[in-house]
Amino acid sequence: MERILVVGGGIAGTATALALHKAGFDVVVHEAHPDTAEDIGAFLTLASNGMRALAQLGASDAVTSIGFPLRSLRLLDDRGSEVAHAPMGEADDALLRYRCLRRGALNAALQAEAVRRGIGIVHGARLVSFENGPHQVSARFADGSVATGALLIGADGVNSTLRRSIAPGVEPVSAGQRVFYGYTRGASVAEETGHITMVRGSNASFGYAVSPDRETYWFARVATEALPTEEPAASGPSRRREQLVALLRADATPAADIVAAATDGIMATNATEIPPGTPWHSGRTLIIGDAAHAASPATGQGASMALEDAVILAKSLRDAPDAERAFALYEACRRPRVEHNITVSGQISRGTRTPPRTGSAPSPRRTGDDALIAQLDWDSDLRAVSGEGGSGATAADRSAPRP
Numbered sequence: 001m002e003r004i005l006v007v008g009g010g011i012a013g014t015a016t017a018l019a020l021h022k023a024g025f026d027v028v029v030h031e032a033h034p035d036t037a038e039d040i041g042a043f044l045t046l047a048s049n050g051m052r053a054l055a056q057l058g059a060s061d062a063v064t065s066i067g068f069p070l071r072s073l074r075l076l077d078d079r080g081s082e083v084a085h086a087p088m089g090e091a092d093d094a095l096l097r098y099r100c101l102r103r104g105a106l107n108a109a110l111q112a113e114a115v116r117r118g119i120g121i122v123h124g125a126r127l128v129s130f131e132n133g134p135h136q137v138s139a140r141f142a143d144g145s146v147a148t149g150a151l152l153i154g155a156d157g158v159n160s161t162l163r164r165s166i167a168p169g170v171e172p173v174s175a176g177q178r179v180f181y182g183y184t185r186g187a188s189v190a191e192e193t194g195h196i197t198m199v200r201g202s203n204a205s206f207g208y209a210v211s212p213d214r215e216t217y218w219f220a221r222v223a224t225e226a227l228p229t230e231e232p233a234a235s236g237p238s239r240r241r242e243q244l245v246a247l248l249r250a251d252a253t254p255a256a257d258i259v260a261a262a263t264d265g266i267m268a269t270n271a272t273e274i275p276p277g278t279p280w281h282s283g284r285t286l287i288i289g290d291a292a293h294a295a296s297p298a299t300g301q302g303a304s305m306a307l308e309d310a311v312i313l314a315k316s317l318r319d320a321p322d323a324e325r326a327f328a329l330y331e332a333c334r335r336p337r338v339e340h341n342i343t344v345s346g347q348i349s350r351g352t353r354t355p356p357r358t359g360s361a362p363s364p365r366r367t368g369d370d371a372l373i374a375q376l377d378w379d380s381d382l383r384a385v386s387g388e389g390g391s392g393a394t395a396a397d398r399s400a401p402r403p
């Protein structure tokens with residue numbers, strides 16, 4: 001069996017390895033970080049569509065054992081008055097309801113699940129270049145080592161090295177916001193755990209959720225020019241807190257007090273996106289996840305889209321007759337959906353679109369997107385359910401991999 005190389009052991013790369021392994025491929029992940037603890041501070045929410053993708057990989061348990069569930073969304077105006085409170089996504093299904101997790105914990109859980117299934121993960125392997133050949137592709141790493149495989153899947157994030165070769169000149173662009181996030185223990189908020197509260201403030205969009213052990217996970221999105229990633233010392237955590245609290249004090253909401261009492265350092269990042277239309281593949285190499293279609297965080301869908309990518313890519317390679325047609329099938333299924341997310345999320349970040357009142361995401365059930373549910377269903381033939389024509393064979397019939 002020919003090997004598929006995955007570069008990047010984040011959410012997209014590790015989930016893709018789980019999916020390819022489930023489809024019967026030999027897969028190895030090469031991750032730049034020496035361990036699993038990257039970006040341990042940040043958190044995210046997985047939406048019902050992402051949880052559905054995980055369920056198709058049989059990986060729900062690995063993820064529901066960490067973080068905490070979110071069943072509903074409250075919306076507050078700038079006076080702190082509740083203007084809406086509604087269920088989010090598939091709140092009644094324990095496996096599919098939204099989940100709030102620390103990103104490092106999610107990465108570690110997915111990687112542990114991959115290792116448990118016998119998938120190789122090479123840490124400390126930073127890809128520097130690759131070469132597409134007629135029958136195989138070679139990946140070269142910073143330590144001088146080289147790996148070869150039938151295909152190379154680039155899941156190396158928004159600053160992807162692979163994308164720079166596949167789509168020269170394409171760089172992430174600012175979506176016009178800076179995102180701050182942190183944790184506050186013992187915040188003076190009355191909320192129960194189990195829902196996320198979004199505050200439409202006059203200077204910032206603020207969101208928070210209280211964990212079962214009373215830790216408040218919060219973020220603020222503030223309209224601003226993109227700032228350098230490496231901030232000078234004067235803009236360090238305490239200055240950051242001061243500036244943010246001053247912005248949030250303009251409103252009578254719980255936001256300013258939550259940030260003022262933040263327990264640890266406050267993290268900050270620019271909201272960036274990859275322009276729609278970016279090429280995704282070249283020869284035997286394809287980029288997925290944030291490398292291909294990072295969106296601003298406003299819809300909170302990046303990780304869920306990465307999990308969908310994993311299932312659809314593995315099914316494409318399982319169901320199409322060869323790699324070229326598999327990549328075309330994958331792109332036909334994925335591009336409209338992920339680029340819609342980039343557009344909607346970018347419009348919310350730039351203030352030209354109002355976010356929806358229930359959930360932040362195009363959850364399949366809510367939008368009635370039966371086509372997506374059919375595509376994610378592991379047992380369906382992706383060609384048949386995507387209108388590309390299929391044999392009607394069962395998943396078991398199609399288990400022989402042929403990249």
Ligand SMILES: Cc1cc2nc3c(=O)[nH]c(=O)nc-3n(C[C@H](O)[C@H](O)[C@H](O)COP(=O)(O)OP(=O)(O)OC[C@H]3O[C@@H](n4cnc5c(N)ncnc54)[C@H](O)[C@@H]3O)c2cc1C
Binds near residue numbers: 013032047127297
């Ligand atoms: C502030 C903020 C908030 C967010 N909130 C949410 C949210 O609530 N919900 C949500 O769904 N999404 C959210 N997202 C988006 C989400 O984090 C990303 O969409 C998701 O992490 C993408 O996963 P990925 O695996 O494609 O990329 P990454 O998570 O970036 O993983 C890329 C991996 O590749 C590795 N790598 C990089 N370069 C190389 C190389 N040359 N060689 C080998 N390995 C390499 C990295 O070390 C990393 O492990 C948010 C993003 C931001 C910035």
